[in-house]
Amino acid sequence: MADKGEYAILVIEDNPGDFALVEEFLLEQIEAPIISYAPNFNEAKNILSVKTNHFDIILLDLSLPDKTGIPLIQEIIEICLGRPVIVLTGYSDLTFGVKSLSLGISDYILKDDLTSLVLYKSIVYSIERRKIVLALETSEKRARSFAKQLNNILEEERSRIAREIHDEFGQQLSGLKMSLSALKRSTSVKSTMESLITAMVDDVDHSIQSLRRIANELRPVIIDKLGLLAAIEWLVSEFEKRTGITSRLYMDLNRSAIDKTLEINIFRICQEALTNITKHAKATMVNIRIENNNGVLSIKIIDNGVGIKPDILHNPLSMGLLNMKERANLIGAELNISSAPQQGTIIEFIVNINGEKNIDSRRSFSDQDRS
Ligand SMILES: Nc1ncnc2c1ncn2[C@@H]1O[C@H](COP(=O)(O)OP(=O)(O)OP(=O)(O)O)[C@@H](O)[C@H]1O
Ligand SMILES: [Mg+2]
Structure with missing residues (x-):
């Protein structure tokens, strides 16, 4: 039973006989395909520039009169903006096939191997694969944006904690140090207490330095200033x-x-x-x-x-x-x-x-x- 899906297909093929065969194969498997035809690269380029998002799939013959091979693939991939491209070719060179896949085409079919079922399967797989890739890209974008937000929140939080440590505890400890120094200077303090107060001032000094170090590690002031x-x-x-x-x-x-x-x-x-x-x-x-x-x-x-x-x-x-x-x-x-x-x-x-x-x-x- 023919597929009832509405597939918009652009066939880029200079040989009318080959195009007729592809059209026949498409009609065998798909009930009402919307087929557009370009006999050369320039015409394909014009069609694609007007109907950029129209096509579900592009079938590309590799030897066109105005462009062939790798440069043709590269240009078509560029103007197709992610639409799946299936290459149909007479070349049986496997290395070339692998290379063209690495350039971003979805599939590479030898014309000698072409049957309506092979073509149909390749079209359906390519379209489905593209949907999966798009879904993955979207979810990766979401995850990345989430990670970005988390990272910003983390940095803001570190910055806030560093400020509070510095401003709150830092000020309090500095105040304590001043009071202790004043106490030490006061005439009413017994000399036996003096060494104890000196030790306390040193301890407070150490604490102030530790606080500064911790605050700086959390968020170096210097980077903001x-x-x-x-x-x-x-x-x-x-x-x-x-x-x-x-x-x-x-x-x-x-x-x-x-x-x-x-x-x-x-x-x-x-x-x-x-x-x-x-x-x-x-x-x-x-x-x-x-x-x-x-x-x-x-x-x-x-x-x-x-x-x-x-x-x-x-x-x-x-x-x-x-x-x-x-x-x-x-x-x-x-x-x-x-x-x-x-x-x-x-x-x-x-x-x-x-x-x-x-x-x-x-x-x-x-x-x-x-x-
Ligand atoms: N410059 C380096 N020279 C030698 N080994 C390194 C160096 N950098 C990282 N490593 C090795 O790589 C491992 C992983 O580094 P990583 O920074 O991920 O973890 P960590 O430093 O052990 O722990 P964490 O960073 O989570 O506190 C280290 O445990 C260490 O064995
Ligand atoms: Mg580490």
Whole structure:
């Protein structure tokens, strides 16, 4: 029984005999197909530009008078905007078939193998596959937007907690320290109490420093006040102080107005990479290179440590590496981690900050190249 579906089909075929055969096959399986016909590439292009979303499927002969082979596939794929394309061809070259599939066509059928059933199956599978791909893309978009929102909420929450720790407890402890100092100076305090009060002032000082450190780790004030570059400088110098690992920072970029979400995610990726070096790498040297190529930032963090074990590298289950990848995804960055045993690790990510206007064309740090 013929399929009653309303399939809009564009057949791009220069040979009238082949077109007649395809039409016959279509009519055998589909009750009322809506068939359009283009005898060459240019006409197909015109039809597709007017009726962009009209067709459910495109059947494409690979040797047209005005275009053939791979360039023909590439152009048709581009103008079809995701509609499934089935190639019908006389070439029996399998490598070519595989290559054309990798270019994005849905199926590749040899004209010698063509029957009405083969064609019908291919059409139905291609249309269904496209629906599944579209549904997957939509759900991936939703998941990504959800992850983005969660990430923003997390960062805002960290920022709020950091502010409260700093403003509330910080102020209270500073007040306490001042009171203790005043008490120490007061004439009525016995000298035996003085050393106790000095110890209390020291304790309060330590607490203030711990609070500052915790608040800064939650959300570095510097990133909000001075931006990404200053924050990375601070991060690297803190890392060097804390670990004693020789760290070279090279930044070749302008102080640009970068979107805050981008800045904080780039910072967090660098922060995790340096934390990992502290915890796992046993490195003696770290190189951080940040370069700007017309608004495309390339950030490399290179250590000379023990390297990440291949099984962990290819299948990370712990949060750090996964988070880095997720953050990179959120900001549309490409993140590559390469590592080999005893040969150190390179974390590289490339992110487009284009569209952000430069507010200062000078280099931001005079000693960018400390190498
Ligand atoms: N620079 C590095 N050098 C050597 N090994 C590394 C390096 N970075 C990561 N690793 C290895 O990769 C593993 C996974 O790193 P990841 O950051 O995901 O987890 P973690 O640091 O162990 O824990 P978490 O980040 O969740 O606190 C680490 O346990 C470590 O074995
Ligand atoms: Mg980690």
